[in-house]
Structures are given as C-alpha cells and as structure tokens.
Amino acid sequence: MAKNDVKLLGAWPSPYVNRAQIALNVKSVDYEFLEETFGSKSELLLKSNPVHKKIPVLIHADKPICESLIIVQYIDEVWADGPSILPSDPYDRAIARFWAAYIDDKWYPLLREIRSAEGEEAKAAVVKKIIEGFELLEEAFVKSSKGKGYFGGDSIGVQHTSSAILIMAKSDVKLLGFWASPYVNRVQMALNVKSIDYEFVEERFFPKSELLLGSNPVHKKIPVFFHGDKTICESLVIVQYIDEEWTNGPSILPSDPYDRAVARFWAAYLDEKWFPAVRELRSAQGEEAKAALIEKIVEGLALLEEAFAECGEGKAYFGGDSIGYLDIAFGSFLGWLKVVEIMADVKLLDEAKIPGLVRWAVRFSSNDVVKDVLPEPEKLIEFFKMFQARVKAAAKS
Numbered sequence: 001m002a003k004n005d006v007k008l009l010g011a012w013p014s015p016y017v018n019r020a021q022i023a024l025n026v027k028s029v030d031y032e033f034l035e036e037t038f039g040s041k042s043e044l045l046l047k048s049n050p051v052h053k054k055i056p057v058l059i060h061a062d063k064p065i066c067e068s069l070i071i072v073q074y075i076d077e078v079w080a081d082g083p084s085i086l087p088s089d090p091y092d093r094a095i096a097r098f099w100a101a102y103i104d105d106k107w108y109p110l111l112r113e114i115r116s117a118e119g120e121e122a123k124a125a126v127v128k129k130i131i132e133g134f135e136l137l138e139e140a141f142v143k144s145s146k147g148k149g150y151f152g153g154d155s156i157g158v159q160h161t162s163s164a165i166l167i168m169a170k171s172d173v174k175l176l177g178f179w180a181s182p183y184v185n186r187v188q189m190a191l192n193v194k195s196i197d198y199e200f201v202e203e204r205f206f207p208k209s210e211l212l213l214g215s216n217p218v219h220k221k222i223p224v225f226f227h228g229d230k231t232i233c234e235s236l237v238i239v240q241y242i243d244e245e246w247t248n249g250p251s252i253l254p255s256d257p258y259d260r261a262v263a264r265f266w267a268a269y270l271d272e273k274w275f276p277a278v279r280e281l282r283s284a285q286g287e288e289a290k291a292a293l294i295e296k297i298v299e300g301l302a303l304l305e306e307a308f309a310e311c312g313e314g315k316a317y318f319g320g321d322s323i324g325y326l327d328i329a330f331g332s333f334l335g336w337l338k339v340v341e342i343m344a345d346v347k348l349l350d351e352a353k354i355p356g357l358v359r360w361a362v363r364f365s366s367n368d369v370v371k372d373v374l375p376e377p378e379k380l381i382e383f384f385k386m387f388q389a390r391v392k393a394a395a396k397s
C-alpha cells in the first residue's frame with residue numbers, strides 16, 4: 001500500500017484519533033497524517049464526514065471511514081495479515097465490543113463531566129461513578145486478559161481461537177427480552193435469518209428480574225442473549241456475534257470491509273442520534289419542541305435515503321438482495337416510527353421525499369424473517385400508554 005493511499009485526518013490530542021494511529025501502528029501501515037486545526041473545520045473534513053463533522057476520518061484509497069471504533073475494526077479487517085486487533089473468537093469479540101461501547105457511551109463522558117463539574121458534592125458524585133466504572137473494567141480485564149498483559153492477551157488486541165459449536169440444541173440458545181423492544185426484535189430477526197431455534201424468556205420488568213440484573217449488571221437492559229454458558233448484551237453486539245458464530249447461514253454483515261464499516265457507521269448513527277429524536281417526539285410537549293424534533297428526524301431520513309441508494313446499489317435491501325445488518329438495525333425501529341407518526345400526527349415516511357425508503361419499509365416489513373417479529377403500531381401504542389402509567393405509578397410508590 002503506497003503511503004498516500006492511507007490518510008488519517010486528525011489532531012494529536014484526540015484520544016479517538018490516537019486509537020486509529022495505534023491500530024495503524026499495530027498493522028505497520030504507513031500513512032499520511034493530515035492535521036485538522038481546532039476551531040475551524042477543513043473542507044476535507046466536512047466533505048468526508050458530513051454527518052458528524054468529527055475527526056478521526058481514515059481515508060483509504062479515496063474512501064472515507066468515520067468513527068474511531070469502526071475505523072479500528074476496518075483496519076483490522078483490511079490488513080488482515082498483520083497481527084489481529086480484534087480477538088479471533090466471536091464471543092471474545094462480542095465482549096471487546098461491549099466494553100468498548102461502554103467506555104465510549106458511559107465511562108469516558110464522566111471524565112469529560114468532571115472537567116466542568118461545579119462544587120465538591122457534584123465532583124465527588126462523578127468521581128464515585130468513574131471509580132465504579134474502573135472496578136467494572138478491572139473485572140473485565142481479569143476475564144478478557146486471562147492473566148496476560150493486555151485485554152487482548154499477549155499483545156494489544158490479540159486473542160486466541162476457540163472452535164465454534166455449530167449444532168446447538170434449542171435450550172442452548174436463549175433470548176431474554178420483550179416483544180415491544182426494537183432492540184430485542186433485532187436479535188429475533190438475526191436468529192431468523194440464520195434459522196436458529198431459541199427459547200424466548202420474557203422480561204416483565206416492575207421489578208426487573210433477577211436474571212436480567214444478574215446477566216446485564218452494567219446496563220440492566222434487554223436484550224440479553226445466552227449461548228451455552230456465554231452471556232452477551234447490547235443488540236448490535238449480539239447481532240454481530242450471531243453472524244460470526246453461525247457462519248454457515250446467510251451472512252448478515254456485508255463481506256467487504258468497507259461496506260461493513262459503512263453499515264456499522266449508519267447503525268451507530270441510528271442508535272445515537274436518530275432514534276433518540278424519535279423517542280423524544282413520543283412525549284414532546286409544545287409545538288416548537290415537536291417541530292424541532294420532526295426536523296431532525298426528517299433530516300436523518302434524507303441521509304438514510306442517500307445511504308440506501310449507496311449501500312443497496314438499487315437492490316431490495318441495504319444489504320443487497322437479502323436482509324442485512326443495517327436493514328435489521330433500522331428496520332427494527334419501523335413499528336415505533338409509525339407510532340410516532342400516529343401520536344404526533346405527522347407523516348415521516350413520506351413517499352414524495354424518501355421514495356426508496358418507503359418502498360424498502362414495505363418490503364422489509366413483509367419479509368419472512370421479519371413479519372412475525374415486528375410489532376403492529378396499534379399494539380405498541382396500547383403498550384406505550386400502559387407502560388407510561390406503570391412508570392408513573394412506580395415513581396410514586
């Protein structure tokens with residue numbers, strides 16, 4: 001690879017940029033570092049990361065890849081002959097992805113918070129949370145490193161193979177969930193894609209079951225996936241695990257590393273930016289607040305329409321001819337999107353603006369692996385009202 005085929009757009013103090021640098025170093029990839037100056041964003045940055053406008057951006061043979069953890073996985077997959085960064089075992093990979101997401105979503109934001117915390121009490125509360133996080137990470141370190149020097153074993157990011165078990169009795173695969181959860185629905189869809197038989201254990205909440213608290217002590221959320229003696233949390237981590245563990249079924253993630261990076265990018269965008277706006281709209285008060293959220297959601301749909309044209313290349317799904325990772329990540333929200341359309345009395349899936357997505361949504365919802373999983377909007381609305389009443393009652397008691 002010629003040096004100018006790999007460029008990293010970044011700034012030296014950014015820990016996210018440092019991740020990409022470390023990964024390139026692990027693989028001994030020569031690259032050109034393009035320094036972004038703080039305070040102004042270069043044309044190249046705006047063009048190559050129009051969604052978040054953030055560094056790092058890895059530019060490989062003119063293709064931009066954004067989001068540090070996605071870049072690290074991309075580097076690992078493209079320069080596959082160098083030392084591996086992700087563990088080779090699908091379960092170990094799932095665990096590494098789980099903790100990396102925990103660090104980004106929960107733990108590191110605390111470090112940022114402490115910089116601006118006012119008053120001793122507020123500071124002490126943040127410090128307590130940071131230490132609790134460290135304790136969780138210490139435990140994770142002991143489990144992942146298996147007594148070696150790094151989370152990844154003997155070297156940064158490296159682990160060992162363990163053989164995949166291909167024939168699984170139904171009782172060996174269990175899903176703790178609830179029918180109305182889009183995150184749980186994702187796992188159900190992935191299992192259907194692979195034709196895997198599983199036992200569905202319903203979480204009833206109020207109070208949360210011992211099984212939930214014991215198996216997902218970090219987030220205390222469904223879905224939780226059990227495979228033999230392994231427990232995996234976080235829907236997108238679980239979907240990737242299923243894809244990697246049952247490799248003999250149809251693939252869920254694209255086979256090309258760049259297409260995989262793009263699918264991961266949009267799935268993360270949906271979870272971090274787009275769906276939170278949809279969720280907020282369910283209970284938004286006041287016309288102004290509602291209008292602002294609708295604008296965000298519609299803008300997001302326009303971006304996704306573009307992504308659909310690019311990823312699907314004119315085919316039926318984001319994943320091509322059959323349902324893939326991004327189809328599952330996005331499609332799982334369709335029921336709740338319709339709920340919001342009804343409750344806020346607004347048309348979001350508008351044929352005039354996003355014809356590709358509207359047709360995709362119809363196709364997706366009637367696909368065999370989806371149709372018995374995706375809940376009807378009317379049923380969801382009924383559930384939502386009941387759930388809110390229970391939350392209120394629980395808060396009072």
Ligand SMILES: N[C@@H](CCC(=O)N[C@@H](CS)C(=O)NCC(=O)O)C(=O)O
Binds near residue numbers: 220
């Ligand atoms: N990022 C998680 C989100 C899971 C999630 O939010 N699950 C909800 C049900 S839809 C839950 O368990 N909520 C319980 C709570 O927030 O206490 C994933 O992708 O699995």
